[in-house]
């Protein structure tokens with residue numbers, strides 16, 4: 001028997017692409033706290049990475065494909081989950097995508113299709129996953145989604161992703177309202193910039209990191225380990241009365257007006 005805050009609990013993880021992924025940081029912290037985990041991966045391109053990483057957690061950590069833009073893959077994923085467990089206690093949504101061109105130019109140039117894709121993958125998917133997870137969360141649960149400050153304030157070039165994150169945070173509140181009666185909590189972690197695959201392609205990312213070292217009260221952004229610690233807290237009974245919130249893990253940057 002494993003011990004730890006999350007011993008005897010089971011979590012689902014969406015959004016591991018490689019060892020730098022925020023989802024991997026949170027998954028490692030969940031596993032260290034004693035949780036059993038089931039992983040999803042976006043597609044064949046990422047399968048080998050996820051196989052190797054989950055292997056580090058132990059012998060038979062299950063992983064199944066799930067492109068969150070496809071209803072049938074979501075259904076199939078949850079079918080596979082039911083072969084391993086009849087109860088799920090927490091879910092991590094750490095998935096975002098907007099077509100590259102939408103993050104380069106001005107927001108006003110966003111095409112209908114880029115707007116649709118960004119919202120479908122980065123926000124609607126949380127609603128779809130929550131709906132599938134609900135019947136498995138028989139003793140209540142904790143659903144966590146990753147957000148960014150661009151949801152609340154303008155970050156140049158974050159563009160349609162900022163609008164999609166605003167939708168993600170609002171969806172979190174409406175889901176929290178619906179699912180509260182089943183003791184299912186839904187929250188966002190708003191992370192400061194982290195050097196991951198999703199961030200590295202962004203022009204000016206290093207400059208942004210430097211800006212955090214200069215302006216954030218703590219003189220830095222955050223680490224994936226610190227995001228993991230917040231993930232463990234939100235999944236634990238210590239957070240039993242926290243729902244619908246966006247919690248900033250960003251070196252304090254969010255409080256600064258100038």
Ligand code: NAD
Nearest residue numbers: 015016017021022042067068095096146193194196197198
């Ligand atoms: P990442 O590239 O490691 O993770 C993004 C994940 O999204 C990948 O695993 C990718 O496979 C998955 N994904 C994209 N489209 C998908 C689809 N159609 N179906 C299933 N999965 C899909 O980068 P990350 O930085 O770890 O990003 C994880 C989350 O954290 C995202 O929601 C991101 O917006 C958020 N976030 C990142 C930062 C940062 O600076 N890196 C800051 C705040 C919030």
Ligand code: 0WE
Nearest residue numbers: 096097098099100148157158193198199201202
């Ligand atoms: O949420 C994100 C990035 C998510 C993301 C990244 C990409 C790159 C590759 C979504 N879609 C794509 N599409 C691609 O084709 N972050 C919080 C990281 C990020 O991205 C920015 C940032 C920060 C921080 C973009 C502009 C400005 C700041």
